[in-house]
Amino acid sequence: MKELSQLHTARTGYQPKLPSVFYNGPSVKIIKGKAGSSVSDHDKIKALFPNTYGMPTIGFEKTDIAEYRPLNLGVILSGGQAPGGHNVIAGLYDGLKACHPDSKLYGFLGGPSGLTDNKYLELEADFIADFRNTGGFDMIASGRTKLEKKEQYEATAKNCKALEIEALVVIGGDDSNTNAAVLAEYFAQNGVNISVIGVPKTIDGDLKNEMVEASFGFDTATKVYNELIGNIQRDANSAKKYWHIIKLMGRSASHIALECALRTQPNYAIISEEVEAKKQTLHEIVDELTQVVVKRSNNKEDFGTLIVPEGLIEFIPEMKALISELNDLMAVNEKELNTIKDSETKRNYILDKLQSETSALYRSLPKQIAEQLIMERDPHGNVQVSLIDTDKLLVYMIAEQLEILRAQGKYNGKFKTHTHFFGYEGRCSFPSNFDADYTYALGYTASLLAENKCTGYMSSVRNLIDSAENWIPGGIPMTQMMNMERRHGEDKPVIKKALVDLNGLPFKTFVANRDKWAIETSYIYPGPIQYFGPAAISEIKTITLELEHQ
Ligand code: FBP
Numbered sequence: 393m394k395e396l397s398q399l400h401t402a403r404t405g406y407q408p409k410l411p412s413v414f415y416n417g418p419s420v421k422i423i424k425g426k427a428g429s430s431v432s433d434h435d436k437i438k439a440l441f442p443n444t445y446g447m448p449t450i451g452f453e454k455t456d457i458a459e460y461r462p463l464n465l466g467v468i469l470s471g472g473q474a475p476g477g478h479n480v481i482a483g484l485y486d487g488l489k490a491c492h493p494d495s496k497l498y499g500f501l502g503g504p505s506g507l508t509d510n511k512y513l514e515l516e517a518d519f520i521a522d523f524r525n526t527g528g529f530d531m532i533a534s535g536r537t538k539l540e541k542k543e544q545y546e547a548t549a550k551n552c553k554a555l556e557i558e559a560l561v562v563i564g565g566d567d568s569n570t571n572a573a574v575l576a577e578y579f580a581q582n583g584v585n586i587s588v589i590g591v592p593k594t595i596d597g598d599l600k601n602e603m604v605e606a607s608f609g610f611d612t613a614t615k616v617y618n619e620l621i622g623n624i625q626r627d628a629n630s631a632k633k634y635w636h637i638i639k640l641m642g643r644s645a646s647h648i649a650l651e652c653a654l655r656t657q658p659n660y661a662i663i664s665e666e667v668e669a670k671k672q673t674l675h676e677i678v679d680e681l682t683q684v685v686v687k688r689s690n691n692k693e694d695f696g697t698l699i700v701p702e703g704l705i706e707f708i709p710e711m712k713a714l715i716s717e718l719n720d721l722m723a724v725n726e727k728e729l730n731t732i733k734d735s736e737t738k739r740n741y742i743l744d745k746l747q748s749e750t751s752a753l754y755r756s757l758p759k760q761i762a763e764q765l766i767m768e769r770d771p772h773g774n775v776q777v778s779l780i781d782t783d784k785l786l787v788y789m790i791a792e793q794l795e796i797l798r799a800q801g802k803y804n805g806k807f808k809t810h811t812h813f814f815g816y817e818g819r820c821s822f823p824s825n826f827d828a829d830y831t832y833a834l835g836y837t838a839s840l841l842a843e844n845k846c847t848g849y850m851s852s853v854r855n856l857i858d859s860a861e862n863w864i865p866g867g868i869p870m871t872q873m874m875n876m877e878r879r880h881g882e883d884k885p886v887i888k889k890a891l892v893d894l895n896g897l898p899f900k901t902f903v904a905n906r907d908k909w910a911i912e913t914s915y916i917y918p919g920p921i922q923y924f925g926p927a928a929i930s931e932i933k934t935i936t937l938e939l940e941h942q
Pocket of ligand 1: 470471472473474565566593594595596641642643702777778815819
């Protein structure tokens with residue numbers, strides 16, 4: 393028998409809470425709501441999605457009689473890990489079996505490639521049991537293969553048909569759900585009788601909109617980071633000798649950095665969306681940070697904490713221009729670049745090809761950062777920001793600035809630093825009670841969308857600010873979340889990413905407090921996630937959710 397930790401054993405016994413409409417099983421009927429349109433580019437998206445555009449939203453209502461047929465369903469986990477993925481699968485399984493005991497659930501292995509390569513596992517009760525309420529995606533593993541080619545769609549259809557699968561659930565972020573929406577449309581257009589349903593996943597918190605209040609995993613991951621940041625702050629405040637520069641995951645949006653800043657009150661937090669709106673240069677950011685270090689030093693506090701969002705580099709307009717030029721340059725000269733092994737030669741090759749302004753910026757960067765900026769892109773063409781040491785770059789530049797001020801007699805402190813990167817630490821944690829309940833409800837909801845042959849929908853559970861019994865499950869057409877964006881030199885329909893809203897209450901609350909936090913030491917120490925005990929500590933929601941729904 394597999395050996396489990398005590399917490400693992402205790403957590404597998406946790407029964408996640410469901411919205412009250414699902415109490416006593418899935419005796420529900422679907423209620424069609426209003427038909428919506430896409431976020432923008434209505435005509436273009438309508439033309440690209442003739443079968444799945446303009447569908448109504450779906451809700452559920454209790455009914456006395458609901459008859460379901462046995463249904464074979466496939467599921468994949470796609471993209472980065474997020475706490476709660478296993479519970480989506482557990483919710484799917486329980487929902488399916490409650491509808492009909494002869495239903496079957498197949499997990500395709502290793503993400504989208506499992507579908508095309510026909511690698512799968514039938515998921516049964518005993519196997520799922522050990523994964524209930526646990527973190528990670530190891531039950532069936534994840535991957536980042538992009539499903540976007542006709543051959544991939546055809547292989548998926550063939551492999552699903554062989555297992556008599558009538559519905560496919562894609563648990564993923566904005567890119568994976570975009571692919572799911574395209575697959576749903578492809579199947580509908582080509583008479584393939586398989587529904588495709590998405591589930592909003594990502595610790596980054598940027599897959600949300602009017603109808604999807606949160607992506608799962610954000611709650612738990614930020615709680616893990618908050619514990620770690622709090623511990624570091626307590627250490628900083630005890631030893632009073634180090635500045636801790638903490639880079640936090642979030643490939644693009646700064647929701648994680650903002651949530652953690654609001655919960656832990658560091659001395660400084662950068663929010664990428666603000667940097668972009670203010671069109672700040674790297675040097676301006678460094679100047680601001682340097683001033684905080686100097687002011688604290690003048691108060692005899694040569695210590696502090698600084699939160700840096702992982703995606704920052706792409707939000708600094710001059711860096712964004714550089715990265716975009718590098719992307720094109722690397723795509724066009726891929727073969728030649730691959731033959732150059734020596735990093736200095738590679739750097740010079742790039743410098744030669746860049747325009748004069750971007751070339752000057754590239755030349756000014758520390759060698760290590762310059763190298764990191766030309767590393768391989770991910771399958772979606774994104775720079776792998778988790779591999780870029782923005783934290784170290786800032787330390788290097790602040791230290792340089794401080795030395796200039798020292799030479800001018802304007803600074804006489806010490807700037808001893810430690811850099812940290814928190815990302816992977818939070819992605820596979822045991823899900824908080826919120827994420828355990830939310831994901832289970834998302835999975836259960838998806839099973840009912842599948843039973844009702846809904847395709848092109850994202851499973852949604854709303855009213856999250858309330859207690860689980862009052863949550864509102866349903867389905868939202870994915871085309872309703874789309875706009876057109878430029879990708880790899882082409883206009884593509886994509887689910888719109890939610891960046892931090894600079895007019896929203898979370899950001900405004902941060903702005904109202906940050907000057908005070910910079911100078912006064914106002915650290916908060918949130919401590920670890922509580923899985924048991926009073927609701928006041930085991931059911932805490934993110935401050936982002938609380939403020940967004942005030
Ligand atoms: P998803 O958007 O797929 O959920 O992944 C988010 C994320 O955790 C980012 O925060 C991070 O930049 C990225 O994944 C890291 O990717 P990888 O797991 O491939 O290193």
